[in-house]
């Protein structure tokens with residue numbers, strides 16, 4: 425088998441000093457931060473600054489794309505969304521931290537390993553099909569969630585893929601115990617912080633355009649239904665409130681004919697600026713009717729922070745792209761390093777269940793992505809959120825992007841920010857409560873940071889109540905873990 429790999433050790437520009445950052449060098453560092461890992465690693469992390477809080481007893485799972493067999497056109501041709509899933513497990517146990525990384529050995533991965541060449545179509549790269557089979561890779565590279573004792577790697581164009589929670593060994597495709605009503609589920613399930621129910625949607629370019637599944641805490645699927653929608657869009661995320669599932673129908677249109685004709689997913693997607701951002705609100709119970717709310721403007725977002733109901737309204741926050749054309753081009757060019765900013769900004773949407781009105785309010789003009797909160801409050805009123813934001817004062821865009829973690833306060837308190845500094849880019853931040861009954865915000869904000877200067881990653885543990893302060897711990901990996909997308913912490917799973 426011939427496996428081509430991207431060299432991560434080629435000569436590269438160095439940054440002279442922190443005060444005179446060099447944009448070309450930073451671009452090289454930034455590109456390297458996202459480039460694939462070359463092997464699976466397993467080791468105890470022993471190079472630790474500070475102390476890992478002993479209250480952390482569980483595993484932080486993270487997932488992201490890390491392509492092993494590259495296309496003929498090379499690594500830089502890949503789309504942001506392309507790549508084999510590499511699931512990373514950080515096991516916290518009594519002040520110790522153990523790392524393990526394993527590729528998700530799904531059908532796409534195994535077939536490609538067998539063939540020794542990139543096949544079939546990724547999001548950017550089109551490969552002529554060998555027969556009339558459906559030719560889009562299903563690479564479980566977007567999220568990993570632990571629910572009902574199952575560890576599931578997720579991507580939005582496939583069913584979940586089950587992994588062993590401890591070894592991360594691949595087990596196989598996972599379907600729910602009711603007949604599936606679509607060909608895939610999303611990578612963004614929402615686990616109700618109070619009930620433990622997991623709600624997950626699917627979308628496709630033929631009817632039913634949307635699907636909803638409810639998985640009980642014991643793993644039983646209690647609802648699997650199609651959801652009426654006026655047309656098909658790319659719907660990356662959904663939200664839940666106490667009584668409703670909320671479907672953000674943002675007008676990133678997906679042309680199924682392009683896909684069926686052998687085109688790439690990237691070619692099939694476009695923004696229809698004439699259509700508004702709409703929210704479909706549907707009771708979480710069986711047979712619920714959808715009610716549509718139109719936002720004042722056309723926009724798109726990948727990620728919801730949280731949603732909840734209060735005084736007859738649903739409040740939903742998200743990181744919104746006001747010009748999705750920029751986004752579509754940027755994620756297509758991500759691997760070249762051309763995309764060096766995130767222009768999503770935080771918005772609050774207010775859906776009035778009585779009048780049917782939708783209001784929107786921009787909360788900040790600072791680039792913001794990967795919004796998270798205390799998972800115990802998903803679908804319920806929360807005060808605090810944690811997002812990755814741009815370094816506002818930095819001199820060039822590679823310095824700004826993904827440089828900080830911001831804590832925001834819905835009650836209008838001062839926001840606080842942890843700045844990792846030049847050439848250090850943080851992944852999504854996950855909040856872990858100090859104890860099961862700890863108050864909101866009493867706990868730790870954990871993320872994986874790539875340090876361009878050392879060409880290695882470290883795990884950062886911040887005190888949520890003093891987020892701008894020195895990290896409680898920086899646990900230095902002995903290798904570079906590619907930047908990734910999403911992950912979750914599982915208490916007690918060590």
Ligand SMILES: [Fe+2]
Pocket residue numbers: 566611612660726727909910
């Ligand atoms: Fe996502």
